[in-house]
Amino acid sequence: MGKFRDDAQALLALVGGADNISAVSHCMTRMRFALVDPKKADIDGIEDLPSVKGSFTQAGQFQVIIGNAVADFYADFIDVSGVSGGSKDQVKAAARSNQNVAQKVMSNLGEIFAPIIPAFICGGLVLGFRNVITSVPMFTEAGGFSLDAGTLTPADVSQFWAGIGSFLWLIGEAVFHLLPVGICWSVTRKMGTTQMLGIVLGLTLVSPQLLNGFAVADTPAKDIPVWDFGFAQVQMIGYQGQVITAILAAFVLVYLERGIKRICPEVVSMIVVPVFSLVPAVFLAHVIVGPIGWWIGDAIAAAVYAGLFSPLRLLFAALFGFLYAPVVMTGLHHMTNAIDTQLVTAYGGTLLWPMIALSNIAQGSAVLAMSVLQRRNERAQQVNVPACISCYAISASPSRRCSACP
Known part of the structure; x- marks a missing residue:
């Protein structure tokens, strides 16, 4: 008998029984439920279970935080409930019935952008490095290094760095200029139609004939x-x-x-x-x-x-920062991926990603403070430590925020 069998049995009753579960799966730390009627879940009772570290609802899914032992808990839950286990995609599909129209739109948008995000990360880092070697003057006419009085970039004084800058643009152009190809592919992939036709459509939008x-x-x-x-x-x-x-x-x-x-x-x-x-x-x-x-x-x-x-930029930034965390909880933050990319295209850069990174850093710092205050609370630390690490890790690459767990 599994060590989580009693808590799994109790959780089954507290979520409304097997008949109230449309689908269930788990990720790295959480049980993920698509419930027929989310109102039947007894939140207070669930969070009082010894194995449970917390719970929340996102994108139509009721998620119960178990921690690193979630795989063992999930096995015991499937055993006592008799419910067939499913994949995260199956739970997402079942959970859409609990979403409103805005959440469904943003959920689909997030699933469209998620496969493209690794290319964004690579392209952003490559272009950032390329900008340093081709646009930042750090050498004087006499050949000395100076960030204050420099007038020449590394590419100006070195054929090697000039060649590197030219080569890296091959990747930057592919990621950002030819982006419609990836988007058309991802949409057809998400909607279950012919992906090759999506690729061809994307190519016709960026053809050199145009x-x-x-x-x-x-x-x-x-x-x-x-x-x-x-x-x-x-x-x-x-x-x-x-x-x-x-x-x-x-x-x-x-x-x-x-x-x-x-x-x-x-x-x-x-x-x-x-x-x-x-x-x-x-x-x-x-x-x-x-x-x-x-x-x-x-x-x-x-x-x-x-x-x-604008003159109201401080108010805009404060409002964005204030609303961003609650927006993430609803899953509507995926819309910022499209806005970020459009800003890069239209203006050559975006300030939303840095603001989002600061939001993640602030959340991570708050969790770090709670981790220090609750250092003798083993149950709380099982949530605090992974959450703190995740916040700081995501801050280093804000375009990947929650992409693994929409």
């Missing part, structure tokens, strides 16, 4: 290339770095493919579905969805940028 999106502002209207259909012309503009456009275009493709699959005979679906979903999707992306997505993305970025640099 005028680079970053060059549009400096190009006279008469010099912008067009597709001339006789009765109408469409500007051949690329959407390098555009987030909203890529998401909207990908969803057009997804729903076209799903709709055509429903009405297309199986015998010809291999030919008909790809052609009649991809071709219209690409056309709509450049004629309708692209311009709309560009306008929405620029409007969001401009509003956030104005808040960060």
Whole structure:
């Protein structure tokens, strides 16, 4: 008999019994429940159990903190409850019935961006290092090192560093300029449609045949290339770095493919579905969805940028910092991934990530203080120590905040 069998039996009753569990799984430290009726869970009773360190609800999931022994607890719970264990994805899917519309939208948005986040991290670090060697003057004309009086960058005085800077831009361009490819792929992956069609759609948004999106502002209207259909012309503009456009275009493709699959005979679906979903999707992306997505993305970025640099920037920053932690608890913080990326595209950088890093550091410091105050409380330390480490670790890479546990 497992050592957590009694607590597992008690937890089963306190969450409303087996009939109230749609799905259950666990992560590194928590039991994750999708409950039929979350109101039946006895929160106070659950948190009084010796094995339980706390509980909370996020993104429609009721999560019970067990600690590092969660795998053993989960095995005992499955044994006493008779409930079939599931994956985290299955619990997420079952939990969506408990989410409101905003939470469902943000949950889907988070799952779209989660697979792309490692590329963001790599690209950000690479471009940061590249900016140092190509943009920070630290050498004088005489060849001396000086951060105060320097006029030359490492790339200016060394062919090696100039070559490194040129090479690193290959990665930076792939991550940020060609971002629509990754987004279109991720949307089709998330929605269960043909991923290769998503990749092709993304490539058509950043094709070298098009005028680079970053060059549009400096190009006279008469010099912008067009597709001339006789009765109408469409500007051949690329959407390098555009987030909203890529998401909207990908969803057009997804729903076209799903709709055509429903009405297309199986015998010809291999030919008909790809052609009649991809071709219209690409056309709509450049004629309708692209311009709309560009306008929405620029409007969001401009509003956030104005808040960060307006005379009321201190109030904006304070309000953002005050609301960010509660927003994370609801799962709505995933929207900042799209805003961050749009700010980088439109203005060459973002101040949201540093603000989020400071929020994580503040939370980690608060947990560290509680860890010191509760150093003789072994039960509290099982939560305090891992939480403190997680806060500081996430602070070093804020774009990964909670990506593993949405």
